[in-house]
Amino acid sequence: LMIQYDLHEGNYLEVSRHYNQIYTTKSISEDAAKWPGVLQNILLYLVLSPFDNEQSDMLHRVQRDHNLEKLELCTRLAKGFTTMELTRWPAVESVYGPEFRKTDVFSAQTDDGAARWMTLRDRVIEHNIRVIAKYYTRATITRLTELLDLGADDVEAFLSRAVVAGTIYARVDRPAGAVSFAKPREGEEQLNAWASDVGKLLGLVEKTTHLIAKEEIVNKIARAI
Incomplete structure (x- = not known):
């Protein structure tokens, strides 16, 4: 029953x-x-x-x-x-x-x-x-119609329902004929990501400087011999 x-x-x-x-x-x-x-x-x-x-x-x-x-x-x-x-x-x-x-x-x-x-x-x-x-972080509507076996209007309809249901983030850019799936970062999150990237870059610079200095020392020793 x-x-x-x-x-x-x-x-x-x-x-x-x-x-x-x-x-x-x-x-x-x-x-x-x-x-x-x-x-x-x-x-x-x-x-x-x-x-x-x-x-x-x-x-x-x-x-x-x-x-x-x-x-x-x-x-x-x-x-x-x-x-x-x-x-x-x-x-x-x-x-x-x-x-x-x-x-x-x-x-x-x-x-x-x-x-x-x-x-x-x-x-x-x-x-x-x-x-x-x-x-995907971004895909064209044309590509989505191929992947989903749907027409463009149906693709947008299904995307809208998924966004409303909260199962995905998507933003349709109609002039560009594309969809972005990358959720925009909040200010603090973006700043932290930037700081992390800068930290990684400085680490690479420091490592590179160390390697150059090491190479110069090796060359000096070689010339002295």
């Missing part, structure tokens, strides 16, 4: 928790015919949930479940969402679609299943945006 309620409300994290409670019951965990389907549902509804600390923690816990290793596609899907690497949606459709679209979660025969499949697409794109924000 609670599963149906949270499904209706779109509370996928709660749905995943409900399935987790079922999974931990003895009658399920010790039945090889039942636990795979329940564990699969735990994972699928978990990756459908919006990213936050709770979702991430639970996903990593599920990934550590040794039973997951027996479900090849689920293992690969979990890895795709826990590894900071791009996961292209066309590849996801090709790899997971044939199997997962037969499940109740993503059934191609129901409106709810089709809608959840599109939600999975959104989660894949959101994951990719977090990956890009981690490794």
Whole structure:
């Protein structure tokens, strides 16, 4: 009953928790015919949930479940969402679609299943945006459309949602057709960074001066001999 309620409300994290409670019951965990389907549902509804600390923690816990290793596609899907690497949606459709679209979660025969499949697409794109924000300080809109398999308007829409959700920092420079992922430094932080850079530079100067002086002494000794 609670599963149906949270499904209706779109509370996928709660749905995943409900399935987790079922999974931990003895009658399920010790039945090889039942636990795979329940564990699969735990994972699928978990990756459908919006990213936050709770979702991430639970996903990593599920990934550590040794039973997951027996479900090849689920293992690969979990890895795709826990590894900071791009996961292209066309590849996801090709790899997971044939199997997962037969499940109740993503059934191609129901409106709810089709809608959840599109939600999975959104989660894949959101994951990719977090990956890009981690490794890029700046990228052109054109490059982002290639990496995300989206049009320019959709790229901006997804970026805006990620910024509002607080999962990334991004600033769109429309005239330049680029996006900056580098968060501006506060005054004190910038001053400390500058002081650190100056300190490193002075250290290099001192080391270089020492090496030059050492070389001069060696040359003088060589000439004296």
